[in-house]
Amino acid sequence: MGQEVEAVRETDVPGWDNSVDVLVVGYGVAGACAALEAHRAGARVLVVERASGGGGASAMSSGIFYLGGGTAVQKACGYDDDPEEMYKFLMASSGAPDASIVRSFCENSVAHFDWLEAQGVPFERTSFKGKAVFLNTTECLFSTGNEKLWPYKQIARPAPRGHKVAGVGENAGAKAMEALLRTCNAEGVPAIYDSGVTALIRNDEGRVVGARIRQPGRELFVRAARGVILTTGSFNLNKEMTSKYLPLLSETSEPLGIPSNDGSGIKLGLSVGAATQAMDGVIATASIYPPAQLIKGILVNKRGERFVAEDSYHGRTAAFIMEQPDQTAYLIVDSEIFAYPEIETHQHRLIDGWETVEEMEAGLELPEGSLQKTLADYNHYAAEGRDPFLFKDPEWLKPLDKGPYAAFDVSFNKSIYLFIALGGLKTNAHAQVLDPRGNPVPGLYAAGACAAHIPQTGKGYASGLSLGPGSWFGRVAGRHAAGCR
Template identity: 55%
Template sequence: MDSVAEDAAGPLLIDAATVKDWAATADVVIVGFGMAGACAAIEARAAGASVIIIERTSGCTGSTSAAAGHFYLGGGTAVQQACGFEDSPDEMARYLEAVALDPDHEKIRLYADGSVAHFDWLEAQGVPFDRSYYPQKNVVQPGRECLIWTGNEQVWPYREKAKPAPRGHKVAFDGEEGGGALALRILSERAEAGGATVMADSKVEALVVEDGRVVGARLRRYGEVSHVRANKAVVLAAGGFGQNAEMVAKHVPILKSAYIQGSPYDDGLAIRLGEAAGGAAIHMDEPFLTSPFYPPENLLKGILVNAQGQRFVAEDSYHSRSGIFSAQQPDGVVYLVVDAAIFAYPHFASLTNQSLIDGFETIADMEKGLNLPDGSLQRTMADYNAHAAEGEDPSFHKYPKWLKPLDEGPFAAFDLSFGRAVYTGFTLGGLKVSANGEVLTGTGAAVPGLYAAGACASNIAQDSNGYASGTCLGEASFFGRRAGRHAATLA
């Protein structure tokens, strides 16, 4: 380890020999009190370890507090069973492996096999889930409904690789926002009630190392510097790096043209601390990116075309899959084409600036109005309509439910172009960690005394193409628990 690794604000690692006194000591010191940190604290305390949580804000904030409250869980949860859906750990694992950019088979298997028990654990902590199903294609349920399709389970080719099942479990909360905040409040209260000590309004500035092992952290609170010792381990759970302009420009420059979701404190500090201690970061160039054009779900029957007048993705894809494909088109130019039978304004159009360009009497008129190559859109539409009339889509295999000839004029085009429409995103890369949350070096060795979970670690969520709503909260809570439990059992 490089004991003099530095950040713009100073060294990220300091030698324990330079620490004159320790302000506090615990078996496990957790940096960050979001979803991963709260779950790590609960399990570390349950395993008998003393716990100190260092939180930069006054508490119960972070990116989780802005989330709708989806947990991606399956394998036959109580909600799936109550709503009549069959699922199994095997099918869930097959799906996650099929959509993963770089599938970690051990983690996926653990997550799928432990999904039902994890759902039961969340409920046992007091997180509420109704036994209800929302059948429409939507970004988030408008009410308390729990179960929803939140990924690409029914999208080709994934529907052929694993039996589809809905796995998005939304916390029982009325409205499109607030479920994440409710879950976090409940879990953070459980952590404190279980005996975890919270040091709020405190920023960790460096990790403390001794003989090659992470043994604590230096923090600053209201200008005063102090040190907290970890007898067993430090768990990093302090978010991603979306609010660090320099890191975004270096790793995921595409997000510079997007509205980045997350906490103001998603500055990548946890990742930089882990790297300074010898850990490796992976998938740093992969974002989540979206500009959803549904609901209403009927718009999925339209087609997305690029500047060549060609389709490029199955329109019934989960919105971050169609979003990343759209952003990667030449010059970012993308149009949603619909006919009079399915015309509607996208629900989020006012937020995403997906403007209606115009109505056109014919496809030839639209082609000219959009400055597309001569004959391109007409050929695309003729081919699409001929196959849709037969219930087929040989080019992209859109699910038959969303197939219909677009032949009822007038026709309309919405501008979904990247750089003109508003795209929203967040970072997905993070520290390389074991299934137990140990921070790993580039060669796969564990950094002694250091763990990571949540958005600063890379686990199941790896890229926009394979993402499903609920993956972040699901993996943060699941692997946060594993990190807390494993750290608590160190000698």
């Protein structure tokens, strides 16, 4: 889809090729959930998908759903959580401007988990207690955000909320999508593939009433009597948009997603007067862990100063590294905790080893005395089990005083940071797309990554805050568009 998109007036439609109640554009997790709920509510539904089959970027994900409030898995694994604690944490950490959206997600999280299982999405009653980015096992529950980080642990009771489907590796999300698509197919939800929506259609009153669809060799006009739901994914793969909205990305940054994550849904929304939100938000990752022992090291910038608690969620750490002078950062370790970062694709380079801190400071070309002071202060308080500067948890504190020392280059413009855009169409708690005045665009809904995420920046992200809210608000959109209030 080109950069410029224009809506089509209903009076210019040559004729309707099909008429449905709810048209769902995109068949990832949000689209599948939207279509299923609208169909079950009695609406005539059609799903339009650009690819040759369903799944979207959700099927390429690590399959983590951020859910909490006391899910069956949390209870089985012995963790105490409730919706209010989840809400307090997300409001404090995410920067979400609409509390009603966060409240809806948190208060319905337990029931939504049960719903996902009822559709066949597999979750074990197991947990992983270590620090990981993704799991190469089928274990389910683990900490995937900043719940244990200061100051959030003082605001809300920490609990692990990352629920990974019972798949293995970086693309475990395929297991979730297989189940949801199987359920959609079993219940007769209609879908067409190799079909791209090129324009929304609206009537003289400004209501979205359908879409123009391009298929190989022909063009279709489909009427949607009750609403169009956009679930088209993010704009990660659109270089023009990422250059415009995410200027801090470096040449070594690589987008996570699939080719159709080109911002098409956002552009369709803009064509009918929609507002956007958090378009400069991005979650990037090039984690220093595993192994977890590296968290006991320190991260310093080119001034030899620490700037983030090293036990932060890897996306939060990346967001701070992105903002450092020249986007430069080094991971400093001593001989007791030395190890190579295990995710080799991030390409954190070992710079060298040194016998003394003074030699390391000179080797890294840091200001004279800077690293020496940083380490002296850090070691002094680490020996007492505290970090009065950045409040790193005592679990990860140890004096770095056992030479020789080593440094890894984890700079944002040197290592390979993978990223997801967090901005998109502005929506309300009913998943209705809003205009710049905060009023719903009649007949238009959005869910998933083409809508603005709950977390507005990478500093407030947690793994699973795409699939979790995306699937929930997909359901919300489907029900609301079908007429359930």
